[in-house]
Amino acid sequence: MNDLCRPYELLGGSRPIPLFSIGERLLAATAIKIELLPSQHRLAVERKNVLEKHLERDGSPLKGLIRIFYQQGSMAIGATIKAKYRDEGFDIDIIVEVEVGSSVKPDHILNLLYTAVCGEPGSRYFDCTERQTRCVTVYYADGMHLDLTPAVLLNELDPRFSFIFHSKQEEPRSNDQRIPTNSYAFADEYNQRCPVDHLFAEEYKRRVLAVDPFSAQVLAEADSVPVPQHSTEVGGKSAVTVALQLLKRNRNIRYHSRQGRIPPSVMLACLALDVAESGRTIGENLRIIASHILGEMEQAKARGKLIRVVNPRCTPDCFTDRWPENSEAQEVYIKDLRLFITQLDKFLDESQPLKERVQALEAMFGESPTREVVKEFAVELGQMVQSGNHGLAASGSVLPAILVLPSARPKIRPNTFFGTPWPENQNR
Numbered sequence: 001m002n003d004l005c006r007p008y009e010l011l012g013g014s015r016p017i018p019l020f021s022i023g024e025r026l027l028a029a030t031a032i033k034i035e036l037l038p039s040q041h042r043l044a045v046e047r048k049n050v051l052e053k054h055l056e057r058d059g060s061p062l063k064g065l066i067r068i069f070y071q072q073g074s075m076a077i078g079a080t081i082k083a084k085y086r087d088e089g090f091d092i093d094i095i096v097e098v099e100v101g102s103s104v105k106p107d108h109i110l111n112l113l114y115t116a117v118c119g120e121p122g123s124r125y126f127d128c129t130e131r132q133t134r135c136v137t138v139y140y141a142d143g144m145h146l147d148l149t150p151a152v153l154l155n156e157l158d159p160r161f162s163f164i165f166h167s168k169q170e171e172p173r174s175n176d177q178r179i180p181t182n183s184y185a186f187a188d189e190y191n192q193r194c195p196v197d198h199l200f201a202e203e204y205k206r207r208v209l210a211v212d213p214f215s216a217q218v219l220a221e222a223d224s225v226p227v228p229q230h231s232t233e234v235g236g237k238s239a240v241t242v243a244l245q246l247l248k249r250n251r252n253i254r255y256h257s258r259q260g261r262i263p264p265s266v267m268l269a270c271l272a273l274d275v276a277e278s279g280r281t282i283g284e285n286l287r288i289i290a291s292h293i294l295g296e297m298e299q300a301k302a303r304g305k306l307i308r309v310v311n312p313r314c315t316p317d318c319f320t321d322r323w324p325e326n327s328e329a330q331e332v333y334i335k336d337l338r339l340f341i342t343q344l345d346k347f348l349d350e351s352q353p354l355k356e357r358v359q360a361l362e363a364m365f366g367e368s369p370t371r372e373v374v375k376e377f378a379v380e381l382g383q384m385v386q387s388g389n390h391g392l393a394a395s396g397s398v399l400p401a402i403l404v405l406p407s408a409r410p411k412i413r414p415n416t417f418f419g420t421p422w423p424e425n426q427n428r
Contacts, residue, residue, distance in 0.1 A: 021350065022357075023348045026373055026374070027282045027283055027361075028204060030365050030373050031282065032204075032207055033369035034081045034082060034249050035080065036081070041080075047146060048071075051094075051146060052094075054117070054119070055117065060119075062096075062098060062116040066097070067098065068097045069095070070097070071092060071093060072183035072187065073265065073266065075091075076183070076187035076191075077187050077190045079241050080092075081249055081252075091144065091146065092147070093135075093149065094147065094148050095149050095151050095162070096149065096151065097152070097162065099153075104152065106166060106167040107173060107176055109150045109152075110165055111131065113148060113150045114129065114136045134166050134167075134179075135148055135149040135150075136150075151163060160184035161181075163179060163181070164181050165177070165179070166179055180314065181314065183266075186270070186317070189273070189312055193276060194238045195276055196278070197238070197239060200239050204237055204242065205237070238276075239280055239282050240276045240280075242282050243285035243289055244268060246365065247272075250364050251333075253364070258332075261322060263323055267307075271293045271309060273312075287345070290340055294337040297337070298334060306320070306327065307324065343364050346360045347360040
């Protein structure tokens with residue numbers, strides 16, 4: 001068993017915890033910086049509930065036609081991360097299952113949902129709603145946005161197996177598509193299979209609450225599937241999901257200045273499930289998940305193919321239908337993952353100088369969250385040294401020297417499953 005797998009005692013106490021090494025503690029602190037705090041999660045849920053009631057209001061063209069609302073994407077599996085900048089924010093993805101018949105035209109149902117959300121001139125959503133290729137987006141001034149995707153149930157005996165719709169205004173209607181999906185089933189698959197180590201989950205929960213102590217229980221609406229509660233309210237989070245969030249952050253950092261689509265989050269989540277096991281640290285999960293994704297992509301490349309990942313509960317639901325677009329796009333992320341694994345290995349190597357390890361951390365996840373994490377840890381380390389209760393390796397003694405690194409603020413471009421805005425900005 002290597003040092004990263006060996007528990008230690010909690011700073012003078014008798015309770016062993018999994019966030020014991022400097023590397024693991026810095027990874028956990030970085031993950032907390034980039035994930036939604038409980039208060040942000042609560043705000044997203046409140047806005048979701050208000051918007052659902054708005055769609056079922058008197059006078060709405062969808063009144064009486066909505067069967068159910070349910071969330072999909074990162075929020076449904078507890079893997080949402082926030083962006084650093086106000087104009088990017090974070091999102092919650094909602095499926096709006098409507099009873100209009102499977103023969104409905106894609107452009108018609110998307111336009112109908114857009115009209116229902118907008119409402120009359122002067123209404124609360126009229127000037128902040130945009131029709132996309134596959135969904136309708138509501139933007140909020142603080143950077144949050146809600147993506148509403150219309151869906152039609154295909155089989156009463158297979159709940160949530162549905163069509164969603166693809167329609168670009170600038171293209172002929174013959175290019176419109178009905179796309180089979182079951183995001184509800186995938187979220188259930190992920191949440192059932194993703195292991196939660198209670199020791200890790202409790203300690204991670206404690207650290208999240210220390211950052212944002214003013215969380216409150218999220219109330220569920222009776223007319224919709226409730227958004228999963230924040231990890232602080234359901235006993236903590238899996239180390240697999242924390243690692244997934246960090247991997248998504250690295251992807252965002254790498255793609256912020258690139259054109260074209262980015263590797264879809266649902267693909268990363270699905271491949272993470274292939275190797276998910278309990279008992280691992282964040283760092284171990286990060287390396288194993290990244291190595292597995294890299295291996296799958298390299299195997300596809302060796303066959304002269306593009307990677308193909310499908311919903312394990314709904315094989316017609318292809319998670320890689322729009323990325324990678326070609327072998328060049330696939331090769332870009334292959335190189336990113338190779339670099340990430342190299343940087344991660346350096347960061348996790350306890351024999352490396354702490355300054356170099358933190359530089360690797362910044363390269364992986366960006367300077368903004370890393371700088372905050374390092375400063376906070378420096379204060380904590382100073383307090384422990386003063387009390388003689390630190391229990392840290394000698395490599396930690398150089399920590400103050402790393403606080404003079406130059407700052408940089410890369411703009412992180414968010415990923416979206418839902419296609420381009422309609423009709424502007426075809427590169428989202």
